[in-house]
Amino acid sequence: MSAEQLSSLRLVLFFSVLPVMVLAESWRPARPWHDSRSKRLGFHFLLSVFNSVIYRLIVSAPLLALTVYVYDKGWGLAGWLGLRGPAEWIATFVVMDMFDYWWHRLNHVVPFFWRFHRGHHYDTHVDASTSLRFHIGELLLSGVMKSLWIVVWGPSAAAFALFESGITAYAQFHHSNIDFPDPVEKALRWVHMTPRLHAAHHTVTIRSRDANFSTIFLVWDYLFGTFQEADYEELKKLGIAQGRDRDLSFAAFLKAPVRLK
Numbered sequence: 001m002s003a004e005q006l007s008s009l010r011l012v013l014f015f016s017v018l019p020v021m022v023l024a025e026s027w028r029p030a031r032p033w034h035d036s037r038s039k040r041l042g043f044h045f046l047l048s049v050f051n052s053v054i055y056r057l058i059v060s061a062p063l064l065a066l067t068v069y070v071y072d073k074g075w076g077l078a079g080w081l082g083l084r085g086p087a088e089w090i091a092t093f094v095v096m097d098m099f100d101y102w103w104h105r106l107n108h109v110v111p112f113f114w115r116f117h118r119g120h121h122y123d124t125h126v127d128a129s130t131s132l133r134f135h136i137g138e139l140l141l142s143g144v145m146k147s148l149w150i151v152v153w154g155p156s157a158a159a160f161a162l163f164e165s166g167i168t169a170y171a172q173f174h175h176s177n178i179d180f181p182d183p184v185e186k187a188l189r190w191v192h193m194t195p196r197l198h199a200a201h202h203t204v205t206i207r208s209r210d211a212n213f214s215t216i217f218l219v220w221d222y223l224f225g226t227f228q229e230a231d232y233e234e235l236k237k238l239g240i241a242q243g244r245d246r247d248l249s250f251a252a253f254l255k256a257p258v259r260l261k
Contacts, residue, residue: 013169021128021176030179030195031235033125035248041129043248048132051139059143067150067157076154092159093166094217099149100167101220103142104213116141119256121209122247124239126202127177137257170216174198193218200230202238209240 022041033040070076083091107117116138123130150160174193179185188194193214200208211228214220221227239247243259246252 017169017172025177044129044132078154089159092155096163097216115257122243131171131175203234205234
């Protein structure tokens, strides 16, 4: 499968996984909604369209060109290790997910990054549409960070596109307002970040909010000491203390990085 086909796969996953997650959380929600779901879906979808247009114009093409250039030159750890074909795809998927863990963690630790990322945490609910809720400034910063990942690792364009498709689908999954029975939850945790644990990452309580940073593979939180068990009492209040009355305001969301709190 070519890089172009994998890029198309990301779009297909976006428009297939999201409706499935929306239907699943409609059937059996883990938490009640206090705001209009249609308003939430509309707000986050329009925000996603706005972000996608800007991101594609500014970031997507340069990242692809950089990926092709670095891979052709044989730069990066993947080239140094002689990884090619399926082995390189698998390794890239795992390594990039680890890089994404650290980027997410930095967004909570570095005050400048948090100014952009906190708009994502202003959401007082967590459901599949929350996976679309990112400030364009954060996405542009992530583009810069991904360029560093590309230089350090040296993935093929196809493997990088596969990773991008994977995090799109997994973000929609682990943000969804669903919960699994404990036996299923425990089985999933051997490998994956789950909706229960990611909802804990969105609590007002800092104990679990500054934890559970993994996107796909939960091993990074285990390995780097940031795993925190979800607490059902804490899950009753999601978001952060500031901005709770303006979580669905475009103006307030776009101004999040320059607000004092």
